[in-house]
Amino acid sequence: MGGKSVTVGVLALQGNVSEHIDAFAAAFRQRGSGEASVIEVRSPADLSGCAALTIPGGESTTISRLIDRNGLYEPIRTFPGGIFATCAGMVLMATLVADPRVHTLGLMDMTVDRNAFGRQKESFEADITVAGLDGGPFHAIFIRAPVVTSAGTSVRVLSSLDQGIVAAEKGRYMALAFHPELGGDLRLHERFLRNLGISDRFMGRT
Numbered sequence: 001m002g003g004k005s006v007t008v009g010v011l012a013l014q015g016n017v018s019e020h021i022d023a024f025a026a027a028f029r030q031r032g033s034g035e036a037s038v039i040e041v042r043s044p045a046d047l048s049g050c051a052a053l054t055i056p057g058g059e060s061t062t063i064s065r066l067i068d069r070n071g072l073y074e075p076i077r078t079f080p081g082g083i084f085a086t087c088a089g090m091v092l093m094a095t096l097v098a099d100p101r102v103h104t105l106g107l108m109d110m111t112v113d114r115n116a117f118g119r120q121k122e123s124f125e126a127d128i129t130v131a132g133l134d135g136g137p138f139h140a141i142f143i144r145a146p147v148v149t150s151a152g153t154s155v156r157v158l159s160s161l162d163q164g165i166v167a168a169e170k171g172r173y174m175a176l177a178f179h180p181e182l183g184g185d186l187r188l189h190e191r192f193l194r195n196l197g198i199s200d201r202f203m204g205r206t
């Protein structure tokens with residue numbers, strides 16, 4: 001008999017949606033979690049069946065506007081599951097962003113600077129050290145990435161570059177300035193699922 005079925009949602013309003021669906025599907029496949037599913041979330045009803053939500057990279061101002069327009073702001077703020085937020089998603093998780101067009105969710109006590117690497121470094125890759133991640137550095141792909149410039153004590157800093165914090169977690173939330181859905185290394189997906197206890201449920205399945 002298999003474990004309980006788990007659904008991970010990917011906020012599908014704008015941005016890197018299909019890459020995240022593929023990456024979570026691959027993470028579940030890797031450990032033989034056949035009963036897990038990954039769905040697109042566009043409405044509060046879609047979200048209600050999910051154990052976790054991914055907020056993808058894209059344009060945080062646009063995603064923010066569409067969250068409001070689709071009546072998802074409060075449902076995401078009060079969502080009891082995990083949130084895996086990447087790039088624009090990291091911007092949305094913050095309490096403070098110096099851009100009035102972004103209606104931040106305020107779920108992680110941190111200040112975020114959008115496009116923090118400037119024009120010359122719009123896109124780059126770097127091997128970063130992530131606290132508590134086994135298997136060596138993580139090859140991170142940054143695309144017009146934000147950084148966290150300050151974080152409260154409730155936020156655990158996982159990785160920093162000179163410009164600021166690029167990976168952080170707080171309980172069931174993980175926020176990454178880069179794109180773990182690109183590049184094929186699923187260790188951060190795994191860790192996020194494990195933080196939620198989802199991994200354990202499936203690991204016991206033989």
Ligand code: GLN
Pocket residue numbers: 056057058059060061086087088089091114115143144145146
């Ligand atoms: N610069 C974008 C923003 O602030 C984020 C870029 C990305 O998600 N790749 O919204």
